[in-house]
Amino acid sequence: MTGPEPGPVGPEPILSVRHLSVRAPNRTILDDVSLDFCDREVAAIIGPSGCGKTTLVRSLNRMTEVAPGVRIEGSVRYRGEEIYDPRVNPVLVRQRIGMVFQRPVPFPLSIYENVAFGLRLQGIEEAEVDRTVRRSLEQAGLWKELDGDVERSGLTLSGGQQQRLCIARALAVKPRVLLLDEPAASLDPTATQRIEELIFDLRKEYAVIIVTHNMQQAARIANRTAFLYQGRLIEYSDTHQLFENPREKLTESYVTGRFG
Amino acid sequence: MSLPSLPSAPLGDLRGSAARWRRRHLLDRAMRWGLPLALLVVLFPLFDMIYWIAVRALPTFTWATLTTDQVGLGGGLYAMIVGSFTLLALATGFAAAVGIAAGMYTAEYAPPSIARWARVAGNLLAGIPAIVLGYFGYYALVLYTHWGYTTLAGGITLGVFMVPFVYRTADLAFANVPSEQREAALAMGARPGQYLVRVALPIALPAILSGVFLAMAIGLGETAPLLYTAGWSSTPVAGLFQPTSFLTGAIWNFYDYPSTEGSFQALAFQAAFLLLILVIGLNVVVQAVAERYRRRTRGMMA
Numbered sequence: 001m002t003g004p005e006p007g008p009v010g011p012e013p014i015l016s017v018r019h020l021s022v023r024a025p026n027r028t029i030l031d032d033v034s035l036d037f038c039d040r041e042v043a044a045i046i047g048p049s050g051c052g053k054t055t056l057v058r059s060l061n062r063m064t065e066v067a068p069g070v071r072i073e074g075s076v077r078y079r080g081e082e083i084y085d086p087r088v089n090p091v092l093v094r095q096r097i098g099m100v101f102q103r104p105v106p107f108p109l110s111i112y113e114n115v116a117f118g119l120r121l122q123g124i125e126e127a128e129v130d131r132t133v134r135r136s137l138e139q140a141g142l143w144k145e146l147d148g149d150v151e152r153s154g155l156t157l158s159g160g161q162q163q164r165l166c167i168a169r170a171l172a173v174k175p176r177v178l179l180l181d182e183p184a185a186s187l188d189p190t191a192t193q194r195i196e197e198l199i200f201d202l203r204k205e206y207a208v209i210i211v212t213h214n215m216q217q218a219a220r221i222a223n224r225t226a227f228l229y230q231g232r233l234i235e236y237s238d239t240h241q242l243f244e245n246p247r248e249k250l251t252e253s254y255v256t257g258r259f260g
Numbered sequence: 261m262s263l264p265s266l267p268s269a270p271l272g273d274l275r276g277s278a279a280r281w282r283r284r285h286l287l288d289r290a291m292r293w294g295l296p297l298a299l300l301v302v303l304f305p306l307f308d309m310i311y312w313i314a315v316r317a318l319p320t321f322t323w324a325t326l327t328t329d330q331v332g333l334g335g336g337l338y339a340m341i342v343g344s345f346t347l348l349a350l351a352t353g354f355a356a357a358v359g360i361a362a363g364m365y366t367a368e369y370a371p372p373s374i375a376r377w378a379r380v381a382g383n384l385l386a387g388i389p390a391i392v393l394g395y396f397g398y399y400a401l402v403l404y405t406h407w408g409y410t411t412l413a414g415g416i417t418l419g420v421f422m423v424p425f426v427y428r429t430a431d432l433a434f435a436n437v438p439s440e441q442r443e444a445a446l447a448m449g450a451r452p453g454q455y456l457v458r459v460a461l462p463i464a465l466p467a468i469l470s471g472v473f474l475a476m477a478i479g480l481g482e483t484a485p486l487l488y489t490a491g492w493s494s495t496p497v498a499g500l501f502q503p504t505s506f507l508t509g510a511i512w513n514f515y516d517y518p519s520t521e522g523s524f525q526a527l528a529f530q531a532a533f534l535l536l537i538l539v540i541g542l543n544v545v546v547q548a549v550a551e552r553y554r555r556r557t558r559g560m561m562a
Contacts (some may be wrong), residue, residue: 018381061447063443063447066443066446071347091449091450091451092449093449094446094447094449095449098447098448099447101440101443101444101447103440105438105441105443105444106460107444107445107458108459109462109464117445117448118448118449118450118452120512121448121449121454122449135319142406166444169448170447170448173448175450221557254293
């Protein structure tokens with residue numbers, strides 16, 4: 001795979017983050033971060049451990065507030081609409097902006113019911129659920145691989161398959177944005193490659209934002225890359241430029257492996 | 261292959277003092293015999309009791325023991341069996357409904373300060389002597405309500421006795437559901453209630469069930485909560501607001517009965533034997549359910 005070209009910055013980003021700060025009781029996790037994410041592109045967020053990568057993506061679908069004692073300031077707009085507006089329903093935010101975690105988390109249900117989970121929450125009718133489950137599993141490359149055997153428990157799948165099951169589950173509710181928090185961190189190289197290929201395909205329909213520890217991974221799949229350091233956004237530009245010709249000294253030392 | 265012979269070196273460095281070596285040797289000997297002996301002391305009463313009860317119950321134990329009413333100084337345990345199971349059903353219904361709901365609230369909804377306080381209180385309730393609870397039942401459900409001695413009063417009092425066991429396991433079972441499951445469900449747009457019912461409950465259910473069965477095994481063997489609440493009746497339970505007999509009551513009432521024929525005493529031993537079988541059976545169920553739980557959640561709790 002070769003790295004994709006970044007598209008032209010559209011007039012309207014799908015997600016736009018302005019002056020976002022996240023504070024825990026005794027420290028600042030994210031400090032005044034502003035950046036835009038475009039539709040039908042992959043954006044990677046890189047940086048050393050504890051730099052706030054995970055907190056940043058979790059703030060994009062209001063999962064940060066699930067933890068107690070966290071204060072969030074600033075603004076995140078989804079297609080122009082403020083997701084932190086008190087009148088906004090976080091449940092709907094999370095349906096539009098799906099999320100997949102570092103470790104695969106299949107529910108203790110069948111493969112089918114795992115993918116149907118979000119649809120059942122919305123009370124969607126059976127025939128539609130059936131179609132969507134199948135299409136989502138096909139998108140994640142699981143339908144063929146499992147030969148349509150989707151009645152067994154999701155826990156019986158291998159780690160890589162479980163992670164693709166979680167991606168299928170996130171896709172089933174038809175999100176516009178997909179947040180992936182180090183989706184390949186617990187997988188072997190072959191499973192990682194399958195996930196990367198999948199992300200590459202997903203870019204045609206979704207905005208994908210991926211947190212990764214792995215700079216080669218970012219270089220392979222991301223149109224744009226953001227470098228975070230100690231809670232601050234140091235640099236955000238197209239991937240080639242960030243890796244080959246970074247504007248900031250700090251970025252250069254990180255991408256050339258001088259720390260991290 | 262033999263080791264190459266080494267030039268002999270002065271001994272001592274590797275041996276240490278002889279006296280110390282002897283001391284350690286003796287200590288090792290003492291432990292090797294003392295620890296199994298302690299285990300024997302723990303287990304002896306169990307087997308002695310089973311033997312002691314079986315020897316006195318089995319010679320006169322027949323099918324009729326299970327199916328006939330108590331008549332005069334003899335007869336069977338039928339009324340007490342029906343009574344015990346009626347009381348246990350009422351108590352289990354009460355304890356399971358209240359205990360699981362309270363456990364769910366403590367693990368998922370309660371503010372941390374309230375949850376901490378509730379767990380302490382739950383343990384406290386589990387430690388209250390059964391006879392004190394029995395007196396509370398007598399005061400609240402027999403006298404205050406003007407019901408008199410009733411099956412319902414006995415069932416509820418026994419249920420209150422069993423609640424903390426269900427509550428503790430339910431709370432733990434919900435709290436032990438991996439937090440990733442909760443996050444993943446919320447990230448899918450589930451409300452906390454939907455997460456509890458669709459994700460947490462299936463994961464926690466086997467553990468909760470083993471808690472319910474354990475509470476049943478404990479409740480089945482209790483006497484004190486029933487003595488002042490359920491009353492006594494030599495015929496099978498006729499209604500919730502009628503008194504009833506129960507198996508542990510047979511032991512309590514008949515064991516020291518001065519009967520020359522000894523059939524009343526035999527009835528007490530037969531009740532004890534039956535209780536033993538039932539309690540052992542329930543414990544086997546608890547183990548089986550717990551094992552199933554372990555197998556099911558493997559790979560999720562990693």
